[in-house]
Amino acid sequence: MTHFAPVDPDTTTGEAATLLAQVKKSMGKAPNMTKAMANSPTLLRSYLALSGAVAGGTLRPEVRERLAISTAQLNGCEYCLSAHTFVGGTVAKIDAGELDAARRAESSDSHVAALLALSATIAANAGDVDVTELDAARAAGVTDEEIGELVAHLALNTLTNYFNVLARVDNDWPVVAL
The missing domain is CATH 1.20.1290.10 (AhpD-like)
Known part of the structure; x- marks a missing residue:
């Protein structure tokens, strides 16, 4: 059982809603990890920023x-x-x-x-x-x-x-x- 209730992208508001919408747009859905991370918009924002940065690097x-x-x-x-x-x-x-x-x-x-x-x-x-x-x-x-x-x-x-x-x-x- 999860220790963090997943944040529902369809009902949440504020920064969590904005970040989950960004995830859904790029991935087609918001995986459970990002819904759990959305409990802390700072965590989700950090994950998305670092993920985006390394995706643009030299490693295939x-x-x-x-x-x-x-x-x-x-x-x-x-x-x-x-x-x-x-x-x-x-x-x-x-x-x-x-x-x-x-x-x-x-x-x-x-x-x-x-x-x-x-x-x-x-x-x-x-x-x-x-x-x-x-x-x-x-x-x-x-x-x-x-x-x-x-x-x-x-x-x-x-x-x-x-x-x-x-x-x-x-x-x-x-x-x-x-």
């Missing part, structure tokens, strides 16, 4: 989805694991093997594998990464721009993971068990 959608899957698995967030596995498969067209590999921060693509490994290392060590880890990523072609963007994705994914776990948001995606 299929990489972003893998990063989200890896972080959701690491943080124990079934909601995000389910959502990003669905989006990764249906929208980003990532094959099932690669979706599963992302849960272990792995990929058959060496560049993507390096990004996933670095992301997992950053998350596991609260950003305290040895230079050999950075050198290994750079040797696989990861740029400093991508590393910076990777940190932004970690922040976004950790935000949604922690909120969904805390709030116990009802999963409205095809469930992928942890």
